[in-house]
Amino acid sequence: METLSILVVDDEPGIRSGVRRILAGHRVSFPFMDDDYMFECREAASGEEALLMLEEAPPEILLLDNKLPGMDGMEVLEIIRQKKMDIMVAMITSYASAEIAARATDDGAWDFIPKPFTPAELKSSIDLITKQYFLKKITRTMKEEGKKIRYQFLSVLSHELKSPLNALEGYLHMIRDKELGSDLQDYDAVLDRSLQRVEGMRSLIMDLLDFTKIRLERKDEKIEQINLRERAEMALSTIKPLAIQRNISVSYKGGDVYYDADPSDLDIMFNNLLSNAVKYNRDGGEVEVMIRKKSKGVEILIKDTGIGMNEEEVSQLFKEFVRIKNSRTRGIDGSGLGLSIVSKIAELYGGHIHVKSIPEKGSEFSVILPPS
Amino acid sequence: MVMNEEKKKTILLADDDPDIIFQMKHHLERWGYEVHAVESREEAERYLEGACPDLAILDLMMEEEDSGFILSYKIKKCRPEVPVIISTAVAAERGISFDMNSPGSRTWIKADHYLEKGFKMEQLKLLVKKYLD
Secondary structure, eight states: OEEEEEEEEOSOHHHHHHHHHHHTTOOBOOTTOSSOEEEEEEEESSHHHHHHHHHHSOOSEEEEESOOSSSOHHHHHHHHHHTTOOOEEEEEESSOOHHHHHHHHHTTEEEEEESSOOHHHHHHHHHHHHHHHHHHHHHHHHHHHHHHHHHHHHHHHHHHHHHHHHHHHHHHHHHHTTTTOSOGGGGHHHHHHHHHHHHHHHHHHHHHHHHHHHHSOOOGGGOEEEEHHHHHHHHHHHHHHHHHHTTOEEEEESOOOEEEEOHHHHHHHHHHHHHHHHHTSOTTOEEEEEEEEETTEEEEEEEEOSOOOOHHHHHHTTSTTOOOOSTTTTTOOOOSOHHHHHHHHHHHTTOEEEEEEETTTEEEEEEEEOOO | OOOOOOOOOEEEEEOSOHHHHHHHHHHHHHTTOEEEEESSHHHHHHHHHHOOOSEEEEESOSSSTTHHHHHHHHHHHHOTTSOEEEEESSHHHHTOOOOTTSHHHHHHHOOSEEEESSOOHHHHHHHHHHHHO
16 A cells, blocks of 8 residues: 655645545555555645645645736646646646646646546546556666666676686786796797686677677568577587587487477577587586477477586576586686577577486476467 | 784685686785685675684675665674675765765664775785785
């Protein structure tokens, strides 16, 4: 239950107390609102008094008579507009003139309540204003949250880009100052590490490009029927050199499965999942890809025999820039964007991804895509 | 005359970036300090159970976004005399700025100095000397 405060501005005491009486105990509820609204009325007998009260404690709603002894309602409205006060205003007018209505609307009034009004008329106006108030509030919150997420993304991104730069800068200083002596060979390790950090930064930028691509809409004109087995095998052949180095076997199980999608989306997804399955595997381990047609679409299953994760780590996994940091993942490079990209793609097709994982045993990622 | 060789001062260095560890360790050792380097808050805590460094240099973001603060808090709680330097690349772009000199911030940050990454080694040297010599 939320209570909105209403300021009633009218020079007739009868109208003020009438409004107060009608709205006492009145509740507004719409199916889309979480909470009911109730009202609390305050009164002002003139425009001047109203302005003082607005300054002190602005109400959510203002019921404003136009014909007032000193300054009139339109002038009050004008000041509210100039001061950019965030108040929903309804004008009470005894002679419904089109001219006043037009001027007041220009100045930000939301509604008109013709005088004299019945309790039912007043209540229905209040209901409407409350609905508008609620929608305005929701829109504002959503905008703020969107801004916050963007800001967070950028600040984390700049941190991720700065870290390799700091490391590189440190190494360059060491080389320039001949910290390791005059024998060039003594710098091999430092140079290798520098090159690796450059590589890491490059892959971060590539992931970032994928990421921004997915942030955009899914492109219907690029959707075609694709054989998921072919896309998976292509990704497998890309990852094979890395797998061979570490004696990890990679295999595809199953036949052809067709699905309507943008092939580049599926490529990004397979490449990310398979490179993780190899990167976070143990030497001599296995990676298995299975794709199955199901009654409710297709399931892509990628199993590895790697280092696995605990529950807490799994819960963090799909957030942007999150990398699981523990003794087992030390020395494994990554941008922290791969899985959040994969889950965004799955969502783009109305699907989802979930993970089963046991530390030291391995992980199983499954992507479920609904029928295309 | 034989003098007792002065015992080297020990520095706990915690940073999850192995390259930063390598570089800082190299410099600190060259300046004559003994360095115990760890790559996580967890490891640092294990080390602190059995040892007491003369100075701690902690990265802010390790396992958590604020690992450095947590560690610093724990060090100060049982060994308030150990100076703590927190280093991070995170401050400038997040708009967080720490002013270690105001009494208010000192009560909650619980570190002696705050160092923004990308610092010059000379800067580090002066700072370490200030706390150890």
